[in-house]
Amino acid sequence: KAGVTQTPRYLIKTRGQQVTLSCSPISGHRSVSWYQQTPGQGLQFLFEYFSETQRNKGNFPGRFSGRQFSNSRSEMNVSTLELGDSALYLCASSPGPTGYNEQFFGPGTRLTVL
Amino acid sequence: AQSVTQLDSQVPVFEEAPVELRCNYSSSVSVYLFWYVQYPNQGLQLLLKYLSGSTLVESINGFEAEFNKSQTSFHLRKPSVHISDTAEYFCAVSPLRTGNQFYFGTGTSLTVIP
Numbered sequence: 001k002a003g004v005t006q007t008p009r010y011l012i013k014t015r016g017q018q019v020t021l022s023c024s025p026i027s028g029h030r031s032v033s034w035y036q037q038t039p040g041q042g043l044q045f046l047f048e049y050f051s052e053t054q055r056n057k058g059n060f061p062g063r064f065s066g067r068q069f070s071n072s073r074s075e076m077n078v079s080t081l082e083l084g085d086s087a088l089y090l091c092a093s094s095p096g097p098t099g100y101n102e103q104f105f106g107p108g109t110r111l112t113v114l
Numbered sequence: 115a116q117s118v119t120q121l122d123s124q125v126p127v128f129e130e131a132p133v134e135l136r137c138n139y140s141s142s143v144s145v146y147l148f149w150y151v152q153y154p155n156q157g158l159q160l161l162l163k164y165l166s167g168s169t170l171v172e173s174i175n176g177f178e179a180e181f182n183k184s185q186t187s188f189h190l191r192k193p194s195v196h197i198s199d200t201a202e203y204f205c206a207v208s209p210l211r212t213g214n215q216f217y218f219g220t221g222t223s224l225t226v227i228p
Contacts, residue, residue, distance in 0.1 A: 004157075031214045042204065042220035043158075048213055056215040090158070094214050100146060100165055103214060105158040 002026065004093050004106035012112045018079040021109045025072050025093030032074040033103065034066060037088040046089075049074055050097055078111075086113045116141040118205050120219035127195055128227050135190040135222045137205030145207040147188040148216070149179055152202040161203070164188065175199075200226045 005024045013019050025032050034046040045058040049068035066076040072093075078085055088110050092103040121136040139145065147164040162173040169181040179190045188205060205219040 033214050033216070035216075035218075040220060043206075043216075043218035045215055045217065048215055050213065055213040058215075092158075092214075092216075097213060098208070098211060100210075101214075102160050102163070103216065105150075107157045 004091055004104050006089075006091050006106040006109050008109060009107065010110045010112075012114065013081050014114050015081055015083060017081050018077065019081060019111065021076045021078075021089055021091075021111075023074045023076070023091030023093075023106060025074070025091075026095075026104055029093035029095050029104070030072055031094040031097060031101075032068055032072065033092045033094070034074070034076050035090040035092065036060075037090055037108070038086075043090065046076070081113045083113050086111060116143075116145065116207055116209060116217045118207055118217050118219035120203075120205055120222050122222050123220065124223045124225070126225045126227055129197055130194045132193050133191065133195050133199075133224065135203050135205075135224065137188045137190065137219060139186050139188065139205070139207050139217075141186070141207060141209065143212075144210045146210065147179075147181055148206040148208070149173075149177070149188070149190050150204045150206060150218075152204065152221075154201070158204065161190075195224075195226050197226050197228060200224060 031050045033048040035043040048056040068074045088108040090108045091106045094101045117140045127133045149161040150158045151161045164181045172178045
């Protein structure tokens with residue numbers, strides 16, 4: 001089975017712009033979660049989608065949004081970019097609805113905001 | 115609310131020496147417990163997990179972790195490390211029955227010295 005794929009792998013944007021990141025989960029996985037990884041802060045949970053519904057949301061401003069399509073692919077959008085949004089954004093997919101199941105992580109999208 | 119504390123941000127250790135990476139968590143509900151590893155320039159991979167049953171869990175590459183409910187800890191140990199164990203290690207918890215919402219610690223960078 002192919003792993004979790006994320007596109008693009010690298011992005012450079014300027015302050016005020018908006019960006020869309022894409023995640024394709026492992027085939028058959030219905031849960032997709034997004035995380036922001038920064039040095040010193042570790043991984044911080046953004047949100048989780050299961051069967052096109054957002055079930056959980058982390059403590060991030062409304063500029064961060066996402067959605068999931070019927071084929072389980074997910075997109076994450078960040079509007080009005082700030083310098084502090086520079087980070088590695090990780091997507092993880094899981095076959096089941098709870099943490100009982102392993103999360104499989106993609107390689108991430110490295111976002112740099114100038 | 116849940117939180118995860120990894121007490122050591124960096125752990126240098128000589129090859130073939132033992133190592134312990136510490137993890138404590140705080141949670142108002144029961145949680146599943148995980149250790150993930152991130153090798154240089156690679157994505158996160160599950161190392162081991164505690165779901166229920168025996169409090170001592172092992173990985174295929176010689177790591178083990180013990181769930182201590184009274185101390186709310188899930189420390190990771192290996193009796194003899196190899197150069198290839200050099201990586202970032204993340205402890206994580208996921209509350210039961212709340213979906214795939216994982217809370218990660220800030221990570222411990224393990225450097226094995228030849």
